[in-house]
Amino acid sequence: MTPPTRPLLELDEVVVEYPGKGRGKKPFRVLHGVSLSIAPGETLGLVGESGSGKTTLGRAVLGLAPVTGGAIRYQGRTVSGLGKRERRALSKDIQVVFQDPFTSLNPAMTVMDILTEPLLVTGVSRADAERRVQGLLDQVYLPLDAARRLPREFSGGQRQRIAIARALCRDPKVIVCDEPVSALDLSTQARVLDLFVEIQEATGVAYLFVTHDLSVVRHISHRVAVLYRGEIVETGDAAKVTENPDHPYTKRLLLAAPVPDPDRQAERRAERRELQRAQAEAG
Template sequence: MANNPILSVENLVVEYGAAKRGFRVLHDVSLDVGVGECVGVVGESGSGKSTLGKAILGLAPVRQGRIMFNGEDITHAAGAARRRLASSIQVVFQDPYGSLDPMMNVGDILSEPLEAAGQSRRAVRLAIAEMIERVRLPASAIDRYPHEFSGGQRQRIAIARALVRRPKLIVCDEPVSALDLTTQAAVIDLFIELQRDIGVSYLFVSHDLGVVRRICHRVAVMQRGEIVEFGDGEQVTRAPIHPYSTRLLLASPVANPQAQARRRAAWLALRQADRVLPAGQ
């Protein structure tokens, strides 16, 4: 547990539908994120990892439990309270092109949240110029539109938009999964640099243990809506204890073709063992 948590999720249950016939997506989930810490949430599709991020952002129905942010209960924050939180909690999505308005240039995309917060034109201009520099884009990017950039550059724009109001926490929902391995590495390095320089905290959602190994201080592994392993990032991503975490590790890609082939063979062997073992074994 973090000594100084900015975010605490306690016994969270998320359920869609009616109370007695609803479909439960999260089962009694608890975790915390410290100030300046990156906590990874890893699992296959359908594990509930993205739903956890949505619940923190107020986009999923919480049935039980609570979400504490900076000492405040935000479990059911709505309306003005949720809008106020936008300055402190931001999100970076998987698809940067889908999350950026194609009709707005980069300058307008970054200035919109600052103008909504009532900042002066001069303050807005300075903040935009600084953020463009921080995410390693040329100053000329301000006047260009999202379709003029590569996927990696668009994700840098999305990161700049998330950071421009200097939030305390960013929910990163598969932020590099749509990028090739080389671009992934560059964007992860950018996340690490920004965290070091600004002190922002991350909840980093991913399906790839190899990705979170590079950036996350602690890692929670989710399966079927539950956290099955949560601990030090190095330990969980290199020598996991839970069998499901081991399967995720073997499924994560590596650059060496021979090592990848060995991982694939071991993963297939585990899957075969799952099929022949009696239920509950």
């Protein structure tokens, strides 16, 4: 599938800084002028190691991290720096799926209450909201009786399906996916990734898919951007970046992925150490 090229979401030289800890300390800069764009119906995989700034970038898109420079635009409108009321209105179009589905779901509420809540607060009738929820449960392949149950009664993969259903409640145009499969076992990961792809094909939603795993972004992304120390060091077609990258850091990420052959794994570790050494010498 080739998505449209007109940007839906744009990040233009975005800078995120947090105040320094202690009097007189300089602000800590997490993102150093990041520019990205996502088209309608496209998945942009954002990959990097822990501490690279990738989660901060996702939080900036959601209005949860302070944008101290540059701009974030949605459908051409600058949305960085919006007030709380305007940000709540924007949440209809920009939603999120977090890494840990259990902590993101209220353990005291049934699935029906969790999924109807964002609809009821916008004035949708309870009857219409419950019909919508039944359709969402079917869309994410959960049984209809799931609506009457509590989050603790489900497996990790099922809870993530509930979180995906909640993100879909108001028909968003963009979903920020923050490491949404990293807490799942490999077989469950594959099923949830396939669900993301299926939902995108059915609805045209765009994803900003944040992960540390190049194999995951290869599976789901149209394009990939690689973030290193708060800067984009490589971006391009998913197959190219995840199979034949140009930047040494991306090559190191690729070599860090485990392979079943012990001899080949040892070779990859040696190659990665050599790349680290060469990159350190280069500055």
